[in-house]
Amino acid sequence: EIVMTQSPATLSVSPGERATLSCRASQSVSSNLAWYQQKPGQAPRLLIYGASTRATGIPARFSGSGSGTEFTLTISSLQSEDFAVYYCQHYNNWPPFTFGPGTKVDIK
Amino acid sequence: QVQLVESGGGLVKPGGSLRLSCAASGFTFSDYYMSWIRQAPGKGLEWVSYISSSGSTIYYADSVKGRFTISRDNAKNSLYLQMNSLRAEDTAVYYCARSLGGVLVSWGQGTLVTVSS
Numbered sequence: 198e199i200v201m202t203q204s205p206a207t208l209s210v211s212p213g214e215r216a217t218l219s220c221r222a223s224q225s226v227s228s229n230l231a232w233y234q235q236k237p238g239q240a241p242r243l244l245i246y247g248a249s250t251r252a253t254g255i256p257a258r259f260s261g262s263g264s265g266t267e268f269t270l271t272i273s274s275l276q277s278e279d280f281a282v283y284y285c286q287h288y289n290n291w292p293p294f295t296f297g298p299g300t301k302v303d304i305k
Numbered sequence: 306q307v308q309l310v311e312s313g314g315g316l317v318k319p320g321g322s323l324r325l326s327c328a329a330s331g332f333t334f335s336d337y338y339m340s341w342i343r344q345a346p347g348k349g350l351e352w353v354s355y356i357s358s359s360g361s362t363i364y365y366a367d368s369v370k371g372r373f374t375i376s377r378d379n380a381k382n383s384l385y386l387q388m389n390s391l392r393a394e395d396t397a398v399y400y401c402a403r404s405l406g407g408v409l410v411s412w413g414q415g416t417l418v419t420v421s422s
């Protein structure tokens with residue numbers, strides 16, 4: 198089973214600043230990596246798939262990069278609605294799909 | 306507009322059973338693979354099960370294999386999860402999700418399952 202890790206666990210950022218979130222896979226997942234955003238009391242929402250392709254309706258300030266085992270989600274200028282928990286998930290050689298433990302982005 | 310609405314959650318005793326449903330609308334249900342994902346209180350996401358568009362291919366997480374059964378009724382645009390031999394560690398919000406390959410493109414709002422005596 199591929200194990201996903203995320204860092205940092207919590208990221209404190211001021212509105213308007215840039216946020217960089219990391220995700221690592223225990224073995225190569227090629228570009229089969231998705232990012233999800235979850236706000237309190239809500240279901241997760243797909244942000245990025247294929248490591249770098251934004252899902253429908255996702256603002257351009259969200260970008261993904263990486264391949265193999267190292268991935269990054271960047272939020273170029275944090276808006277108030279972006280404070281949330283972000284999960285990465287691989288879908289390479291599934292099942293199982295596995296998620297990272299999440300990074301909480303909170304207000305500095 | 307894609308809509309996924311889960312139902313059937315509730316309080317059940319250890320060893321008991323529960324059947325979750327997910328009603329889909331706004332897309333051609335029979336064209337899509339579907340998944341169940343759960344989230345224990347205050348914890349992260351855990352994939353539970355996956356079913357192909359026709360129902361011919363099914364996968365389960367090891368943690369639920371032999372106890373949970375996923376199924377679908379394409380005529381009713383509905384997805385199901387039969388959960389037997391429930392344990393305290395199955396307590397979670399259960400989400401259904403529309404899947405494209407392994408990408409979970411749309412999620413329902415979730416239904417809470419609590420396993421407690």
